[in-house]
Amino acid sequence: MNQKNVSSTVIRRLPRYYRYLTSLKDLGISSISSKELAKRMNITASQVKQDFAAFGWHGLQGYGYDVSFLHTEIGRILGLDTVRNMIIIGAGSLGHALARHAEFEKKGFKIIGIFDTRSELVGQKVNDLEIMHFDNIEEFLAHNKVDIAALTVPASHAKGVVEYITKLGIKAIWNFVPMKLQTDEDVTIENIHLIDSLLVLGYKIKENANIKDD
Amino acid sequence: MNQKNVSSTVIRRLPRYYRYLTSLKDLGISSISSKELAKRMNITASQVKQDFAAFGWHGLQGYGYDVSFLHTEIGRILGLDTVRNMIIIGAGSLGHALARHAEFEKKGFKIIGIFDTRSELVGQKVNDLEIMHFDNIEEFLAHNKVDIAALTVPASHAKGVVEYITKLGIKAIWNFVPMKLQTDEDVTIENIHLIDSLLVLGYKIKENANIKDD
DNA sequence: TAGATTGTTAATCGATTAACAATC
DNA sequence: TAGATTGTTAATCGATTAACAATC
Structure with a gap:
């Protein structure tokens, strides 16, 4: 389901997203808005939204993105489910x-x-x-x-x-x-x-x- | 003499230029055109010229750039003359x-x-x-x-x-x-x-x- | 001088940010 | 419903490439 042709600039940001999502999960946070995630990572909310949209990942208006979902998806993209x-x-x-x-x-x-x-x-x-x-x-x-x-x-x-x-x-x-x-x-x-x-x-x-x- | 406000993209290319210039020096090559250097480095001649221009380094029309000069200058920029x-x-x-x-x-x-x-x-x-x-x-x-x-x-x-x-x-x-x-x-x-x-x-x-x- | 190649401007391309209507 | 936040389009910014007149 993941979009092809995602630019390498975006791909190189994935490990960093993954790290933050891991720590959010550890904190028991189950959803996060682009604004809040961006603030923690010191980037813009626009970038977060654009990056996730590139893979076709959707959030929920008024609510944000599902942390577990993103964590799993990025893990899969990066091949963390493969030895x-x-x-x-x-x-x-x-x-x-x-x-x-x-x-x-x-x-x-x-x-x-x-x-x-x-x-x-x-x-x-x-x-x-x-x-x-x-x-x-x-x-x-x-x-x-x-x-x-x-x-x-x-x-x-x-x-x-x-x-x-x-x-x-x-x-x-x-x-x-x-x-x-x-x-x-x-x-x-x-x-x-x-x-x-x-x-x-x-x-x-x-x-x-x-x-x-x- | 080196221009301020050179973008970090350019700076990050300097170590690589330095490596190629070192090997050119070792080969006894004293001058090189942007076209030839670009070809060896697998980048464009425009980029070479723009990068060097950012530091105010000049070549000679019809001739190219002085290898030793560039080598020394980049070395200085990168602080290789300092312990x-x-x-x-x-x-x-x-x-x-x-x-x-x-x-x-x-x-x-x-x-x-x-x-x-x-x-x-x-x-x-x-x-x-x-x-x-x-x-x-x-x-x-x-x-x-x-x-x-x-x-x-x-x-x-x-x-x-x-x-x-x-x-x-x-x-x-x-x-x-x-x-x-x-x-x-x-x-x-x-x-x-x-x-x-x-x-x-x-x-x-x-x-x-x-x-x-x- | 003729040919090669610079230096620089303009065009293109891509990435980031801003803005806002859609909607949960 | 009202408020929050997405999804997406448009604007901006920066980096790369192309083009060519200037000139060694």
């Missing part, structure tokens, strides 16, 4: 941190493998997972359904790794390498550029600029 | 990962302290740094100039920590906690919401949607 299998490529400290971050598993992103080329790391345990050698990834992928590969390798290795794993059928990459990955059209990439974010923070400090985002 | 002192609050695996990430120090963000409330962690070493107890942060801040606090504590601790450290004079926070931090106007916050990014990736997979961003 995704994820592997981590690059078992450096960032890879370790991702593997240990319990939050991902809670949201349905299950980490089922972690790989590295450094033989001194292979066999070490991270949580319950043994680090595997990258050479074994082909076999692993043959036996396991993997939805997402998180990429935490050095920039110098990224190109080769990406070419290799996409050839093996990986269709979604969560990229922590500070560079633009080149892939086929049908591979989905989501970037986390830590250093870019830190540099922007550096800029903001200097300019004492009021850059407002999320 | 920033950063502390990490929360010595969990994410805090560890940040402390170990050599890239930050290379870009001038020097990590000078890491704090946690868990006494079993205090005294442990991360790189060259001993984890300090959060109770000692006031004294630490009294003796050290700290430009940025990276926040990698559990969500439940975030509010209290932020109130406390901003009271002690912290003016910039690199926030890894998946919630909106409330602070005074003069505190700069830059968010990394890992889970939001992962959820958007989850959405993209399901929709096979072509959400294009950076």
Whole structure:
């Protein structure tokens, strides 16, 4: 039932809506007006109404929107009702941190493998997972359904790794390498550029600029 | 000389320009046209020209822009010519990962302290740094100039920590906690919401949607 | 000089906000 | 019924792209 062609700007706001709706539910609040939700989130009521309308979600005049309904719908849109299998490529400290971050598993992103080329790391345990050698990834992928590969390798290795794993059928990459990955059209990439974010923070400090985002 | 009031959209593109300019320099390329740079970055020449014009940077007709000049200027805008002192609050695996990430120090963000409330962690070493107890942060801040606090504590601790450290004079926070931090106007916050990014990736997979961003 | 490419203005596109009639 | 709040259209705002005269 959810409208196609919802803009990416709106999609990127969904996790934030979801967070607020979760806390409203926890507070036992069962309905909320666009005005009140907007106030809490520090956005405009118009935006709330437009965003929900984009998915065809309706409220009730004089009353507002149903919190549980929105919570469930956004959860569904974001795939929180589905378990995704994820592997981590690059078992450096960032890879370790991702593997240990319990939050991902809670949201349905299950980490089922972690790989590295450094033989001194292979066999070490991270949580319950043994680090595997990258050479074994082909076999692993043959036996396991993997939805997402998180990429935490050095920039110098990224190109080769990406070419290799996409050839093996990986269709979604969560990229922590500070560079633009080149892939086929049908591979989905989501970037986390830590250093870019830190540099922007550096800029903001200097300019004492009021850059407002999320 | 740099224009004030450059929009945050443009600012957020600067780290990416910087990366491309660095690689052009490394290739020994000394000048580049907006058309050629745009092609490499997969954006439009108009955008390149508009972006640079916003800072008052000029090229030469029939020739293009000076790579070294742009590289230096963007570096200066982003504060890469300045050393920033950063502390990490929360010595969990994410805090560890940040402390170990050599890239930050290379870009001038020097990590000078890491704090946690868990006494079993205090005294442990991360790189060259001993984890300090959060109770000692006031004294630490009294003796050290700290430009940025990276926040990698559990969500439940975030509010209290932020109130406390901003009271002690912290003016910039690199926030890894998946919630909106409330602070005074003069505190700069830059968010990394890992889970939001992962959820958007989850959405993209399901929709096979072509959400294009950076 | 001829060709390339800037610098800048105008056109387009998309996202956000405002406004208000419809209606619970 | 009266009041509140939606759903939607129109207005505004900002960002991106196109176009082209100026000029190196």
